[in-house]
Amino acid sequence: MYVGPIRQILRVAQDDKTGFVKPLWIFLSTTILSLCLAAQASAYTLPLEKIKLPPGFKISVFAQKIRDARSLALSPNGTVFVGTREEGSVYALPDANKDGKPDKVITIARGLNMPNGVAFRDGALYVAEIHRVLKFENIESDLQRHAAPVVVNDSFPNETAHGWKYIAFGPDGLLYVPVGVPCNICISKDSRFGTMMRMQKDGSKLEIFSTGLRNSVGFDWHPETKELWFTDNGRDWLGDNLPPDELNRAPKMGMNFGFPYRYGNNIPDPEFGKRAPNVEFTPPTQCLGPHVASLGMHFYTGKMFPPQYRNQIFIAEHGSWNRSNKIGYRIMLVTLKGNQATNYSVFAEGWLQGQNPWGRPVALLQMPDGSLLVSDDHAGAIYRITYEGEK
Secondary structure, rough: OOOOHHHHHHHHHEOOOOEEOOOOHHHHHHHHHHHHHHHHHHHHOOOHHHHHOOEEEEEEEEEEOOOOOOOOOOOOOOOOEEEOOOOOOEEEOOOOOOOOOOOOOOEOOOOOOOOOEEEEOOEEEEEEOOOOEEEOHHHHHHOOOOOOOEEEEEEOOOOOOOOOOOOOOOOOOOOEEEEEOOOOOOOOOOOOOEEEEEEEEOOOOEEEEOOOOOOEEEEOOOOOOEEEEEEEEOOOOOOOOOOEEEEEEOOOEEEEEEOOOEEEEOEEEEOOOHOOOOOOOOOOEEEEEEEEEEEEEOOOOOOOOOOOHHHOEEEEEEEOOOOOOOOOOOEEEEEEEOOOOEEEEEEEEEEEEEEEOOOOOOEEOOOOOOEEEEOOOOOOOEEEOOOOOOO
């Protein structure tokens, strides 16, 4: 039951630089704290009344007691798949009676290496660990007694820092896999770090699509232009208000988005800015809040929400960890006119009360009825946002 947390604590217990194990009492006490928090979360009533939404919108619990719920994927049959990071598990939430609610929670896999990313294609569930992508073929034929996964590609770096992956299939049929840098800020000789990569669904023809990224996580394609848009998390330790996180647009292969030399609207990094090569850097389409940890992003295409939300961008901000006053812990809306962002505003907030967060949004998933699912790894829950007002 606690394999995931214990495996992660053992990883934390080993010093990243020296490889030596820290004193036993440190990771034992951390393990006990982790288990106590997990038990507390399982009995916790989520205070959804604290969430503020625009008029006509409502939020409810779609699923609860899903420890470390992160990335989400949906099958044509209505099964929601859930990846995790620290927990090391992958879950399935089937909906056999098609009532829009999960019938139960089924554990697909345990003990994986930060299986954050999940994607569904042609009856198969793809799961991204730190160093590889797995495929569970014909997963829905028997969710509880499925066949062992096959390795699609195991040529990704092993570094865990910013190594957990978000994956998704693009309109071109290719599987896109970002690879974050293994540091706060650095220049690596390994060209895979700080990139968005893509490959065929069988793992072949792995290539770099874009570069100059620090830790690109959430991404989606514009429903009309089919161009790739993605969030990128900025570096730490430049103070509370620098640098901004970014929303970027990549209409073609080969674009460089500036890291580690530039951030925001072409601002030189104080440490690496003078080392910048003579190449063209693409600035963000929208600067996001500093240190908000912008994760999942999604172009809304449903018909449940009012028309002004169609083809606009929702971004889940996981929330800051190294800021003197916390920000984020919310869902933002970026409105577009053509390819230009015209507004960046709060859509849903309330997971942060004062300086105390009770939840942290991670990923977004649009359901067939137009409702929006939001995962929360802190509260171990998935929410469903609906609209019941006048259109």
